[in-house]
Amino acid sequence: MVSMKHKPEAIFDAAIALFDEHGVGVSTAKVAAAAGVSNGTLFNYFPTKQALLDGLYLHLKAELTQSLGDIDEALSIRDQVEQVWTRWLGWATATPSHHRVARLLHESGLASPEAAERAMALFSNSQRVLEEARRQGLLIDLPDDYLAALIQQQLELAITAHLDTTQQQVAFDAMWNSITSAPTKAGNNT
Amino acid sequence: MVSMKHKPEAIFDAAIALFDEHGVGVSTAKVAAAAGVSNGTLFNYFPTKQALLDGLYLHLKAELTQSLGDIDEALSIRDQVEQVWTRWLGWATATPSHHRVARLLHESGLASPEAAERAMALFSNSQRVLEEARRQGLLIDLPDDYLAALIQQQLELAITAHLDTTQQQVAFDAMWNSITSAPTKAGNNT
Amino acid sequence: MVSMKHKPEAIFDAAIALFDEHGVGVSTAKVAAAAGVSNGTLFNYFPTKQALLDGLYLHLKAELTQSLGDIDEALSIRDQVEQVWTRWLGWATATPSHHRVARLLHESGLASPEAAERAMALFSNSQRVLEEARRQGLLIDLPDDYLAALIQQQLELAITAHLDTTQQQVAFDAMWNSITSAPTKAGNNT
Amino acid sequence: MVSMKHKPEAIFDAAIALFDEHGVGVSTAKVAAAAGVSNGTLFNYFPTKQALLDGLYLHLKAELTQSLGDIDEALSIRDQVEQVWTRWLGWATATPSHHRVARLLHESGLASPEAAERAMALFSNSQRVLEEARRQGLLIDLPDDYLAALIQQQLELAITAHLDTTQQQVAFDAMWNSITSAPTKAGNNT
DNA sequence: AATGAATGAGGCTTCATTCAT
DNA sequence: AATGAATGAAGCCTCATTCAT
Incomplete structure (x- = not known):
């Protein structure tokens, strides 16, 4: 059946x-x-029902990690980030319910702290990209945690908004602009 | 008692x-x-319990709207947005539990669609600022809904991150950079 | 109904x-x-089901205590004990199911320790008789707890055995003989 | 393992x-x-679980019967009874958990009637001692069943009370006094 | 308008027992 | 003979909601 x-x-x-x-x-x-x-x-x-929730959360995160694959370190940092962004978006688009449920479990705090922590560990690759960006002085002066959240938030938004290809690119640029300092940008006041 | x-x-x-x-x-x-x-x-x-949830949601949104007050239209658009941003952050800081519960009701989809819609209506003022920014050609090419969500998301993040004053400013700038086009910014590749 | x-x-x-x-x-x-x-x-x-069990246990013990009433301190110790014995037996005979359930709750350890302790407190009167007997040197050299258990055990037996009036008297005598020293009884060794 | x-x-x-x-x-x-x-x-x-319970009960009773061994019929009745008493107590002391579980199964009525009956049959030896005592006119005028229960009850009490050697003897005497008539004991009233 | 006892559907979890391998 | 996954009935308890006072 x-x-x-x-x-x-x-x-x-x-x-x-x-x-x-x-x-x-x-x-x-x-x-x-x-x-x-x-x-x-x-x-x-x-x-336990909680065990199901936790198990499912880890399952989905592992699935996502699988989709992210290895990052091509030959690329520029920006392109490495975009690679993660694109693949993540690809996963969410291919299996939208998986993405929504992962989000649901995360947002409602229904994945237990242990599960959340184990899930974090899966993203060590992606985190390393961020650290490299920091080392290169690209990032604005806010904690890495904060920036990671900024990225993920905007990614979530881009996913749920059902943007077309052009808009997707604009959305990524917006995110990149939000986390990088823009030294040459003159007069950004109204 | x-x-x-x-x-x-x-x-x-x-x-x-x-x-x-x-x-x-x-x-x-x-x-x-x-x-x-x-x-x-x-x-x-x-x-109904749902009625309580909805009522509470509207109550909190109204409270927030109250805190936002009227926007000083003499200010530049950027400063108008910052005014909203600052007051909103002030409300969340003053009554954190109210903010958290409003977020909770929103995130878990436990406020009924009707309530959510009525809550949106309370923000007409703020929305008008966005429309004005659009008219002035400041904004990137994504739907206003999307930009509103971008703003609110980053605001939520700034609230929950317990940033210091300097960081708050950086966070606001990051948000502003994410929604505005940066025409003069040369070579944004790595 | x-x-x-x-x-x-x-x-x-x-x-x-x-x-x-x-x-x-x-x-x-x-x-x-x-x-x-x-x-x-x-x-x-x-x-809780446990609360029901505890409540019922206390209820039954209180009922029994009620039935035991006050002890006539003018009587000899032996007669005081017999008075308690007889009234207890009367209660058990009048409401046998109450007695059996009280026993059941006690034996299976299903009345929580707290409930058991509170139940014990109800018998302070009866315990005082035992202490008086001890003071008069009537009792054999075993802890009061032990003697109390001896009495109650035999009482339970007398109750469940459905003895006739004559036998009831013999049963009481047997109990009394078991807890009192019999100084004049010569050579009770084989 | x-x-x-x-x-x-x-x-x-x-x-x-x-x-x-x-x-x-x-x-x-x-x-x-x-x-x-x-x-x-x-x-x-x-x-069936019940079969396990019954089987265990019989197993334990058989174990006990084994421990009781044969009774030395050359001894006086009192000493024969004491022999059973002592051996039983020895078994309970040597394997306290076995004793407690046997008691548990018995008390809670969880050993099925059939099992209980078959268990009784194992004690024919011990019962014969009681019958002999009856024949010799030593016993008080209560049914043999009743006296058997009196003995066992007090034995259980002596076991669980963790008495020292002296007290054990007193406890046995108390039991013996409870089941035997005490012709020479004068004036057992107050 | 306020109360709080009564309701009963529904949720999570346990467990004796069966059966295909 | 041994296994252990699968079953589903049954148990305890919670809670939104109703209603007589």
């Missing part, structure tokens, strides 16, 4: 679809049913 | 405190108790 | 009947149904 | 340890895990 994947996979898929449509409030029973397994079976894999 | 405010006000205050600490999952009974009224009474004012 | 007592009373009665017949494993739902109230109502009075 | 005993034996041991610590509520899965077998295997040996 449901794809012949392994059970946890089927449960994740069902959870994604339901959480995306109705929020994380959806009952474990409904998730199990949608996954084509019994109520009890779900708890064989995720002993 | 609770200030002699009018009942709905007391309920809002209780809800803010509890939602801020424990999330919107808090039961109506607990809200009522914290407000010093019986659970039955709460339902006299808000026939 | 059920006597017009107050709710908690009705719940106690239902619990007694069901626990007596099927053990404390009986579901709260069944207790509520038998009490003529809804599932939820039970939890308005006893926020 | 678990001794290379036969499976049922290992299951019994695990059950004893777990039931002793957490009560009979412990799940069959946990018992199986502690016994080092899969949950499925447990049900190969005990088709």
Whole structure:
């Protein structure tokens, strides 16, 4: 009745679809049913609803990390960032529900601190790009955390806004302008 | 036990405190108790929990609008925007729990669409500033909705990041750079 | 459908009947149904199944204490003890299910330690008789706790054995013989 | 991880340890895990949890019977009884968890009637001592069942009370006094 | 207008038991 | 004979909502 994947996979898929449509409030029973397994079976894999939430969060983050792949260090920093940006956007566009649910879990603080921390660890590659940018003196004088959040926020926005290709480029430029200092830009007052 | 405010006000205050600490999952009974009224009474004012959520959301948005006050149209557009930015930040700093709960209600989609729409209407003033900026050709080529979201996102970030005064200025500049075109900025490649 | 007592009373009665017949494993739902109230109502009075168990235990012990009344201190110690014995037995005979359930809760350790302690406090009168007997040098050389348990054990036995009046007297004598030293009894070794 | 005993034996041991610590509520899965077998295997040996309970009860009673051994009929009745008493106490002291679990199964009525009856049959030796005492006119005028219960009750008490050697003797005397008539004891009133 | 007891649907979780491998 | 994943009924408890007083 449901794809012949392994059970946890089927449960994740069902959870994604339901959480995306109705929020994380959806009952474990409904998730199990949608996954084509019994109520009890779900708890064989995720002993707690929280465990399901955490597991799903990590699953999605890992999926994203997979999509980001390795960064081409031969590129300029700006292009490295754009590479991450583009691939991330590609993932979100290819599997929008996955992206929305990941966002949902993150925003509502429903992924436990441990899960959030483990998820962060997956992005070490991307973080290194930021550090390199800092070393090159490109970045404005705000904490790296802040800049990372700035990037991600704008990425989220670009994703949800369904922009066309041209606009996507403008959106990326806007983000880049927001995090880099613009020494040569004269008279930026009205 | 609770200030002699009018009942709905007391309920809002209780809800803010509890939602801020424990999330919107808090039961109506607990809200009522914290407000010093019986659970039955709460339902006299808000026939539904959703009505309470919506009412609270509008209440908070109205509070914010109040804080934003009138915009000094004599100022440059940039300064008008900064005025809004600063007052908004002032409101969030003065009553952080209010800000957090407003954010919570918005993010989790728990404020009903109708409430969200009515809340938007409160910001007509601020929106007008954006329109004026557009008219003056300052803005990058993305929909106004998008830019409004860009502004608000970065504002939220600046609020939650607990920046010092210098950093706040940098954060505002970053935002401004992200929404305005920078014609004279030469060679923005690495 | 059920006597017009107050709710908690009705719940106690239902619990007694069901626990007596099927053990404390009986579901709260069944207790509520038998009490003529809804599932939820039970939890308005006893926020937890354990609270119900504890409450019931104390209820029964208080009932027993009531039945024991005041001890006639003009009587000899032996007669005072017999007075308690007889009244206790009377209570158990009059409401055997109450007695059995009290025993059940005690034996299975399902009354929480706090409840057990509070229940003990109800018997201060009876304990005083034992202390007086000790003072008079009537008792064998074992801790008072031990003797109290000896008495109660044998009382329980006398109750459950459904003895006739003559046998009841023999049973009491047996108990008395077990806790008192018998100075004049010559050579009780083989 | 678990001794290379036969499976049922290992299951019994695990059950004893777990039931002793957490009560009979412990799940069959946990018992199986502690016994080092899969949950499925447990049900190969005990088709039902009740069967496990009954089997364990009989196992423990048989173990006790073993410990009681043969009674030395050359001894006086009193000494024969004391021999049983002492050996029983020895068993309980040597393997306290076994004793406690046997008691637990008995008290909570969780050993099925059939199992209880079969267990009784194991004590035929001990019962014969009582019958002989009756024949010799030593016993008070109460049913043999009652006296057997009196003995066992007091034995349980002596076991759980952790008495020293002197007190153990007093406890045995108390028991003996409770079941035997004391013709020479003059004036046992106040 | 205020109260708070009553409701019952629904949520999460546990567990004895089955069965295909 | 052994395994362990799968099952689904049942348990405890929460809570938004109603309504008689």
